[in-house]
Structures are given as C-alpha cells and as structure tokens.
Amino acid sequence: MTTANAPIPVDQRTRWQLFWTSPAMRKLRRNPLAITGLLISVFFALVAIFAPLLAKPADNCLRDLNLTTANEVYNPLGGGFWRAILAPPQSCYKMQRVSFAQEPSSPSSEQPMGTVNGYSIYYGLVWGTRTALKLAFIIEIITLAIGVVMGAISGYYGGWVDNLIQRFIDIIFALPGIILTVVILTILRAKNPGGDPTIPIIIAFCVAGWAGYARVVRGDVLRTRELEYVDAARGLGARDWRLIARHIIPNSITTVFTIGVMDLATTPLAIAALSFLGLGFEPGYSEWGQLINFARAWLKPEYWYVLVYPAAVIIVFSLAFNLFGDGLRDALDPKTR
Numbered sequence: 001m002t003t004a005n006a007p008i009p010v011d012q013r014t015r016w017q018l019f020w021t022s023p024a025m026r027k028l029r030r031n032p033l034a035i036t037g038l039l040i041s042v043f044f045a046l047v048a049i050f051a052p053l054l055a056k057p058a059d060n061c062l063r064d065l066n067l068t069t070a071n072e073v074y075n076p077l078g079g080g081f082w083r084a085i086l087a088p089p090q091s092c093y094k095m096q097r098v099s100f101a102q103e104p105s106s107p108s109s110e111q112p113m114g115t116v117n118g119y120s121i122y123y124g125l126v127w128g129t130r131t132a133l134k135l136a137f138i139i140e141i142i143t144l145a146i147g148v149v150m151g152a153i154s155g156y157y158g159g160w161v162d163n164l165i166q167r168f169i170d171i172i173f174a175l176p177g178i179i180l181t182v183v184i185l186t187i188l189r190a191k192n193p194g195g196d197p198t199i200p201i202i203i204a205f206c207v208a209g210w211a212g213y214a215r216v217v218r219g220d221v222l223r224t225r226e227l228e229y230v231d232a233a234r235g236l237g238a239r240d241w242r243l244i245a246r247h248i249i250p251n252s253i254t255t256v257f258t259i260g261v262m263d264l265a266t267t268p269l270a271i272a273a274l275s276f277l278g279l280g281f282e283p284g285y286s287e288w289g290q291l292i293n294f295a296r297a298w299l300k301p302e303y304w305y306v307l308v309y310p311a312a313v314i315i316v317f318s319l320a321f322n323l324f325g326d327g328l329r330d331a332l333d334p335k336t337r
Contacts, residue, residue: 024331034327040320048130052084052092055126061092090196093127093286095119104303114305116294119284121305125313127286132268132317135198139205139267144260146206147213148253152244154214155221155252165214172211178270180208185279197281201271209263213256220252227251254332262325265318272314288314 028034047054056070065088067073067080075081084092098111099118107114113121154165172180181204188200224230230247238246268288274280275289283290291310298306 028327028331031327031330033323034331037320037323037325037327040316041324044129044317044320045133047126048133049085051126051130052081052088055096055120055123057084057088057092058096059091060094061089064089064091093131095127095284095286095290096123097284104298104306107305113309116291116298116303116306119294121291121309124286124291125288125309128288128291129313129317131281131285131287132271135201135271136264136267139202139209140260140264142202142206143209144213144256146210148217148249148256150210151214151217151256152221152249152252155218156225156240156244156248162218166218169211169215172208177208178273181205181270182274182277182279184208185274189279197279201274201280205267205270213259216256216259217249217252220255221248224248224252255329258325258329258332261328262322265321265325269314269318 052073057065057067057073058070062068062070065073065080065084067078072078072080073084097118098105098115098120101115101118104116105111105114111120111122113125115121150165154162175183184204184207185197185200188203189195189197192200225248230243233243233247271280272287272289272292275285275287276293278293280289281287283293288310292307292314295303295307295310
C-alpha cells in the first residue's frame with residue numbers, strides 16, 4: 001500500500017515580508033546604533049521637506065510664492081503650500097535678513113538661534129538642510145551611476161578596455177579629491193561668474209568622485225563574472241549588455257552601495273567647505289558653510305551661538321549617516337551574519 005506524500009507548503013509571503021525578514025534586515029534591526037543613525041537621518045529629511053513650514057517664507061520668497069501673509073503657507077488647500085514644499089523659488093533659499101547689523105544678536109523669541117551679519121541662523125540652518133540633502137542625493141545618484149557603469153564595463157571586458165579605464169582613473173587619483181573639485185569648479189564658474197553655482201558644483205563633484213566607485217565595482221565584477229550562473233546565462237545566448245545589467249551589476253553593488261550611503265555624510269561637508277573658501281554659494285544663501293564662514297569673525301565666548309549651532313548640526317548630520325552606513329555595511333556583509 002502506498003501513501004501520498006504531503007504537499008510541500010508554498011511560501012505565501014510577499015516581497016516586502018521576504019525583505020523585512022531577510023538575514024540582512026534582521027541584523028540591521030538588531031543594531032541600535034544603525035537604527036539611531038537612520039532615525040536621525042529621517043529627521044533631517046523631514047526638516048528638509050517641511051522647511052517652508054518650520055522657517056516661514058518672508059520678503060521676496062513670500063512674493064514669489066504669491067502669498068500675502070506667511071501663515072498662508074500652512075494651508076494645504078492653497079497653491080502656495082505645495083509650491084513651497086515641492087518647488088520653492090530660489091528667493092526662498094536666501095537667508096532671512098533681520099537687520100543690517102554686522103554684530104551678532106543673542107537668541108530670542110523671534111530668532112531662537114540668534115543672528116549673524118543680520119541673517120537669521122535658524123532660517124539658514126533649516127533651509128540649509130534642504131540644500132545639503134538635495135545636492136548630496138543628486139551628486140551621489142549621478143556619481144554612483146557613472147561609477148557602477150564604468151566599473152562594470154572595466155571588470156567584465158578586461159583587456160585593453162580595462163587598462164584604458166584604469167589608467168584614466170589613475171590620472172584622477174593623482175590629485176586629491178577636494179583639489180580636483182576646486183580646480184574643476186573654478187574653471188566652470190569662470191565662464192559664468194556670479195551665476196548659480198549649483199550645476200557647476202554637481203559637475204565638479206561627479207567628475208572627481210566617480211572613479212572611487214568604479215574601482216570598487218570593478219573588483220566585485222572580476223569575482224562575479226566567474227560564477228556559474230553567469231556562465232549559464234552566457235551559454236543560453238545572453239548578450240553582454242544583458243549579462244552586465246541583469247546578472248553582473250545587481251550582484252556587485254553591495255559594497256559600493258554602502259560606501260555611497262556613508263558618502264552622503266561627507267558630500268554636504270565638502271560643499272560647506274567650498275562655501276567656507278568662497279567657492280560655493282553667494283553670501284546670504286541658506287547653506288551650512290555660509291554660516292561657518294560668517295562665524296569666523298565672531299569667535300568669542302559671548303557669541304558662542306554663532307558657531308555652536310551650525311557646527312552641532314553638521315556634526316550630528318555626519319554622525320547619523322555614518323552610523324547608518326556602518327550598520328548597513330555590517331548587515332550586508334555575509335561574513336558577519
């Protein structure tokens with residue numbers, strides 16, 4: 001007498017459930033420092049998104065939003081609310097100027113962090129968070145895309161293609177990153193002095209930054225291209241570009257992805273350094289480096305707030321992304337599971 005085997009149960013979990021219960025996510029959730037860094041990063045993201053509500057528009061920003069009073073920005077049924085959140089005009093990024101007095105004024109109920117050179121420190125920090133995150137994500141996305149593609153091509157094809165790309169990367173590495181960025185930015189801004197530096201800053205950082213990602217991806221691709229499933233796909237007639245896009249890159253970007261998350265902390269610091277050196281945004285633009293630059297002339301105990309508040313924001317921002325990046329790297333590393 002034969003007995004029928006019991007049917008094998010089918011895993012009915014959704015993709016989200018499979019992702020949430022994966023070994024990497026379980027390890028990430030058990031890392032309190034990584035979760036702390038993630039929560040702080042989310043807090044900065046919320047500050048950037050809702051900057052118009054936290055630091056109300058005034059003067060030219062109010063005019064360009066077609067609002068008569070600052071409190072109208074809190075009305076989600078009005079067009080000014082959504083424009084301020086999604087696409088604020090450039091005038092909103094100008095720090096609110098309370099007065100033309102050069103000497104800092106102490107924190108008060110109207111200006112909770114005080115003023116410097118007549119500019120509101122609170123307004124500059126809130127809108128500066130939006131500036132930092134916007135530029136950081138744009139630069140990292142473009143830089144990662146270029147680095148991953150170039151690294152995958154270099155590692156997959158090898159030979160003269162690999163040699164050509166790697167020698168070009170050696171030329172980029174011959175100069176320190178910040179020096180190369182300054183040189184490229186200076187050349188680009190010389191063609192349009194006094195103009196908006198956003199595009200030149202993005203181009204300069206992307207040109208100087210993609211090489212490091214490309215070299216990391218190349219190392220992973222050299223290992224991935226020798227695996228059995230790649231040989232099987234090649235044997236079934238898959239073209240090179242399909243192999244690179246569907247099989248090589250998805251299995252070779254774990255390391256570079258975690259590096260990219262950690263670089264989200266350093267990119268705003270480099271942008272702030274450019275503004276501190278006078279190569280970034282114009283004076284009065286809501287950017288953290290501007291506030292640090294203003295503080296240079298007021299390094300006295302009675303004006304502590306001029307430096308402490310911007311420095312604290314920069315330190316916490318950098319620490320948050322580094323903590324989350326470290327936790328993400330440990331979670332995605334199969335050797336530590």
